[in-house]
Amino acid sequence: MVENRLDVTFRALADPTRRGMLASLALGEKSIGALAEPFAMSFAGASKHVKVLEDAGLIARRKKGRTHLIKIEAKPLEEAERWLRQWEKFWTRRLDRLEALIEQDKERKNG
Amino acid sequence: MVENRLDVTFRALADPTRRGMLASLALGEKSIGALAEPFAMSFAGASKHVKVLEDAGLIARRKKGRTHLIKIEAKPLEEAERWLRQWEKFWTRRLDRLEALIEQDKERKNG
DNA sequence: GTAATTGTCAACCGATTAGTTGAATGATGT
DNA sequence: ACATCATTCAACTAATCGGTTGACAATTAC
Incomplete structure (x- = not known):
């Protein structure tokens, strides 16, 4: 499957956890841990969701020391x-x- | 997973074949076979995609004899x-x- | 009545998804 | 140096996805 932009965007949005993360990010930059917390999910699990959002271009990542700070990038x-x-x-x-x-x-x- | 309306809608839209079918349906009511044809896909395959769109409420089905006529129902x-x-x-x-x-x-x- | 057409269903296949656990990497604090 | 914290990676699982084939039901055409 060739995977165009709309595929990736709509699929990223089809998951309520990821929409929740976007909503959470709308209130400000957050770490992976902070994003995981309201969903009672492992770091690794949250990390995967963040990667899906990142691959869709919906968020941007900035490393500050050992924590990754995620901010929303809603233009796509x-x-x-x-x-x-x-x-x-x-x-x-x-x-x-x-x-x-x-x-x-x-x-x-x-x- | 609880599957709310946005999940189902975005998931239905995440597939290019289904978006193509919607685009095709925008030009008029079509049978399953007519929907399958441009994708070189079996009836059964097309039937599954139509079911996904139907479950998402994006299309409506009307049986006329042995053919099922599909029309778009874009309000959702x-x-x-x-x-x-x-x-x-x-x-x-x-x-x-x-x-x-x-x-x-x-x-x-x-x- | 028989054959062809339109579509669904069930079973299967390979790939992907959403999640886990446990080990590894990298930065911080003491 | 050492322990701890934040995150990723690899391997695994169970479920779902997109597709196929073959059998079946219903309608239509001859």
């Missing part, structure tokens, strides 16, 4: 939101941009 | 779009509604 969500916005247009009966949408998605398959 | 995307829209506020430096967002997501975990 823009593409996902733009995609959904086309559908909003659709279900509100405005079909104008849909062919462009289909083409965009097709082209991004290998991007 | 509204919730996903609303969720993303909160983040748009974030990445444009407006943090006002984010606490509400966190609470909403928390409450929907069992909804």
